[in-house]
Amino acid sequence: MNLDALLDHPAFAAEPPRDLDELARRAYAQLAVVNETVGGSTALLDDPQAMSAVLDWAAVVDPSLFAAAAIHYAVVLTSIKELGRPEETLGAAIASLDRLDAVGAILITEIGHGNNHISLRTQAVYEPETRTFRLRTPTPGARKLMASIALPGVAKIGTVYAELIVDGEPCGTFAFVVPLRDAAGLRPGVLVEPLRGTVPVALDYSVTSFDDVRVPYDHWLRDTASITPAGLFEDPLGSKDRRLVRSLALSAWASLAGAVGLASASRAAAAIALRYAATRSTMGRLSPNRPVLDYRTQQHALYGALSSAYAVTALVDKAIEAFLDKPWEVPPDETAITFSPWVAAHRTHALAKAAATELCAEITAECRRRSGAQGVLSINRIIAYEGLAQSYNSAGGDNLLILMDAGRSMAETLQPCEVPDSFTDSFTGPFMGDLADPEVRLGLLRVQEATLHTELAASVRQASEAGLSPFDAWNPHLSKAVELARVHQRRMVAEAFRALVAGRQDEAMATALAAAERLHGLRDLARDRAWLLERGVLSQAAALSVADLVEKAVDDLAVHAEALLDGLGLPERRLGAWFLPA
Template sequence: MTLLAPSFSEYAREEIRRLLHGPCDPSSLSALTTLRKALADDPGPVYGPGQGELLLRRLRAMAEALPPGAELLDDPARLAAVHAGAAVADPSLCLAGLVHHLLCLGSLTELSDDPGGLEPQLSTLREGRAKGVYLITEAGQANSHLATATRADFDPADSSFVLHTPEPGAAKFGSAGTWGVEQTGVVLARLFAGGADHGVFAFMVGLTDEQGPLPGVELSSPIALDALPLDYVQVRFHRLRVAPAHWLSDGARIDRDGTVHDPAGSPEQRLQRTLRVGQGLWAAMPAVAAATSRRAAVQAVTYARQRRTGSRLAPGVPLLAYRTQQTVVLGALADAFALTCAADGALAVRAEGRSAAPPGREGGEEEMGFTPWAAVSRPLAAYKAVTVRTAARLTAECQHRCGFSGHLTANRLAAYQGFHHAFDTAGGDSQLIFYDIGRSLVEQEQPEPRPRPGEQKSPDVTSPHWWPAVLSRYQDDLVRELRRRGGADTTSDPFKRWNPLLEQAGLLGEARATLLVADDVTRALGRLRDHDLVRALTPLAALHGVLSARRWSGSLLALGTLDPADMEALSEATDRLCDAVMEQLPLLIEVFDEYGDHPGVAPTPLTWTRGSTS
């Protein structure tokens, strides 16, 4: 089962580059190649004792692949591609970069009304000469972003702020334990002025220098987190004085008598505006999920193609000859393609959102539900949640199908799985996002009456358009069911109304997010013009849909969206699509092996010590 060397036309290769990296210009792709080489030449984990200088070198390498100075955050596609490349090389570095660029620098850039007052720290962060940290989570309470206890008290004497951790449960949790380097944090704290609570704002705070914590900052001993290793600690503040210019006021101002004027209009809208920097992270995460998933899927397919079995059923055949193996590893390739399409969809949403008004201004507000995440940007929050969850499942399956080799550190499959599994709750809890999206769909949308059997003709099950059509019907069926059970009764107590409905509300939110991805797949296919590329990718797109339907089968059957005969047809369709994908496998490997090395799972290089024979 040797892979031949296929060849796409140059036009097709341009389409492949656009598919994998979004609307990045050629200079950006050249910078990505330079970044990969820099990371390969300076390897090592970016956590643990003595790793601070290594981390700064690697953050500088990432900064050199991004636009310079104040333009660093102006190209979301390039930001996503750089962090995706970092994730393939080292997921921990990617996390450090996401926090540094998109949360810390993003807050300083988007929320400050006086960027000049943030110097020289702002330039130091942009150039990678200091590490940026984002401190939002508090250790003592669930959903702490909704009940932030860290205080920033306005002092009218000099218009400064006093940052304080009022009790142990308000300690911040984050990757701020990198000793020996300068660290600057963006800290979310509740603003008190004139004796009143004015909501959660962000503040720029110096955390450490080369000698350790700065005055007023206390760091705990390290906290181990094996799934996504970085230098995690808890952080407490002891009446730390913050300069007026370091308040990221986002259009708000305070009179000398403590009167606060905030364009957000309410503490709820203030929180949404402060958290809107999360949109940059959510827009980048699908590209990260797609890049690591492509790498994992190509590794698993190559391993299954090369690994010979000793089974009595068919001694010596490769693993990939077995249907059970094909379904999983070719399915991983199909899901990686879907994530690649979703990455482009998320960047398109981000580009549209950057020209819109921020939450709290005219045209930009949405009512907060269980959490602020979906209210900040429902589609981007949905993209983040569904892509990291898909990538976590996909990489775990690839790891399992590669045997013991899948667990070797050198192959990074465990690191990819840990990264995405951790991000299921980080950056906005995915399940809470799904709950909120489901709730809003039930309260805001009235589905069309369901057609009678036979009235609506569906695409063939092996068509890429079949799965989006099924999901659209399923979404309407779920909305209809939840409205029937009282979900739309906004006059009732919200907890009593939604507590028994949360499981199905979460399914509805996940279905909406999954439909975004399914539509992105058909949209991406529709843009392609090279016939060889379309022929290679079409069965892969359809396989993604069929296997997704199998995973959703219980709920699809329970609501009657599909019937038992439909489900029986999925097994035959899976086999037919796997055969079609196998015929196109050399071309597909060329498409998704962007590093050009056909990566199998590599053994760890060994040295041998022979016992004495004397």
């Protein structure tokens, strides 16, 4: 599948428009070209690795194209495939999405109810006389926010999340497949207010409401639930929270799709910024006409970004491998929904998305800053990649809510992670070892995670035993829950990087990757020095030595920088950055 050949197609080769609506229109035109090339949407659903490759490519070429593709393939169609029970009418909608006669959209977030998705107010009222549903927006706060359906002339089919009402009783949150607009305009009862202004990723966002929109029975993505001919609602899951989690089965691919795009954007930003820094001359009086990459500050920032780009790639590749091993696995009923459903739906994938977002935001911001005025030009793409990271703080699940839920559920349902025997003395005295060894860094992360886990669990348990309400017991400790989840994320990254290096057969590339792993790990360790020093895990001398170890790691990576850049697999043509020549 040579997607780079599509760059010659007029949909990709033409000069980018300046108008926001036209940027969105171009993204949909590009998506149509991609969809035809891959043989239709269903073909990608049957080949998750191919879908991942398409999303990876799209994120580098244009984050707007990536966002449209991720929603269409990894959110809308995957949820229909997993949860739908197609009959005649839903089959027609799937065929339309497959041919891209209509583009998929997701409508879940509501203006008045934030990003938690656990208290949606949009209603789907079942009418037994017609065996259909009536989709309605009962209050202004129930209007759907950020659905990309505002652009005239582009047909859209949405998965709309709503509370199912049967015989006047709420029965849980489900998704419904709803044609929203066709070439002639909006469908009856669909009300759309375009959102104007600058956005990180250019699509046709809107505020949307529904006025008694009729939905056929088989457009209900009911999974194992049903309504009998007598009008009785039946759900073998037996719990509204379990149903919400199951209705969000899309979260597995939604999280992974986001992580794929963020890893791709991270690699692209690092490649663009490093290539530019190697040729950009500076007139500093210390040494006029010297490439800016010769300066130590630039090396720290950009080689650090390169090592982190490999780190996030390792994390995402491992997450995809785990998903392919057990696709659509229903997680055990061990995690109560507190702040949002994403961790209950799939803790590991949600945390991988959140970690990828944070790493991408850090990498792209640093690359933008280190590229000077050129870094803020959209034509050079770095700022577009940074915008993608900004959008994924909320897209695919709000990151802060994910971290709060993950830390809380870890403290309540899991035992602290195991600490290697060689590190157990770190609980009673300073650790003595080679801090540049990635295994040592991984061991220190385990020490930190186990300590935070034990302390958080004990604090909340004491508060509960004192008779405090769940809110009063947890509220003072939510920042600690976030800290625990973040350390767990970083352990996930370190373990994935270890596996990447260990699994590389090419000795020269394995050596280069090991240099990147050391630099990323030591930069990460430098941020933890205060905590490790305060807890007595590191001695003062060891903590002070980290700075010198980072300096050496920068030098070690510099030797392999070209090999690592080539290893990103990003041809200059695909990157398309156009830095103005000096």
